[in-house]
Amino acid sequence: MERIPILRMGEFLLVTIQIDMHDQLALTLQDDLTRSIEKNGSKGVLIDISALEMVDSFIGRMISDISAMARILDAKTVVVGMQPAVAITLVELGLSLAGVATALNVGLGMQHLQRTLNELNDDSFIKR
């Protein structure tokens, strides 16, 4: 069965979606990702959708679902590299993905995660 690879980069997980998503694939990804967060104790998830050229409402909802699930598991999610056409489609569908952080590319997304993590660490009394 097809799977979307989940790469571990230190405290973060990197998911690059490079093929057109179909519904089963999206559900499998949700499953795999939540398991990986739990297993690795990841603090951040980066979803790169720069290669995604088409979305429907299901995929849009899946993205915000993944973000909400990750938040419950104490990991921040950043969606990076959304194409203009995809952004317009999501807006027209009425999905504004409220609460999901976004960034222009993987580099900026990584910076964003690092920064939020540092802020969290500064607040906590256990220094990593």
Next chain:
Amino acid sequence: MAAKTSLSAALQKRRADIQAMWSRQLTEALGGTQKGRLSAEELNQQMQQFMQVFSAAVESDRLDDINVPEWADVRLFLDDLSRRRALAGFSSDETATFIFSLKRPVFDVIKEEASNDARQLAADVWEATLLLDKLGLHTVKAFQKAREEVINRQQQELLELSTPVVKLWDGILALPMIGTLDSARTQIVMESLLQKIVETESQIAIIDITGVPTVDTLVAQHLLKTVTALRLMGADCIISGVRPQIAQTIVHLGVDLQGVTTKANLADALALALKRSGITFSKS
């Protein structure tokens, strides 16, 4: 060779006469209006050319229908003529006069050449008038089409002119919007801005609406959509140039701009954008 119709006979025998009379008629009808837009020589040349293709087409003996291949040359000539008149700023009636002023000379010549058979004369004149009417209508149609093309092109140009995306700083784009916002324009504005964001990897976009005369619920909706799309792509958006009147309208309409950063003018928006990018200035 025996002519097939009295029209073609008249054209064969008295072409020079017809043209001379036509020339007088046309100059009289147009009066001084063609001055500066069309020289007498040019007009003469056009008449000459038309008589040539017209005679050839009349010879073909298909006077009932001008949409057959025999009339292709005439149609082509009239299309070209109408387009040129349209571009030169002639009105549609002035353009149509080119054909309709041919009626009198043609009728006169047919009358002079006719035998004493009144029935035959009436039939001939009727045939000629039908033909010339069709040609006249064709001219008007071509004229209209040429004008519509001009309008369409101008609309397109206006659309492109009014949506420039400018780079203010590294990573800061600005979109000065001018004129009324409708769905079609917002779509283009949105697309060009998002595309530019991807190309330049800019993190902040400033939409300046100083030049937008009014903001209604629809326009506000469009603005919110653009802001949301920008956020989805990972860029921030600041709306600037909100005039007091517009601020009042937005609140009265009950539009929720809570999640959107707004500034009164472009300078403030740029200052905020620079601050967010971590750029500071100091006076030396």
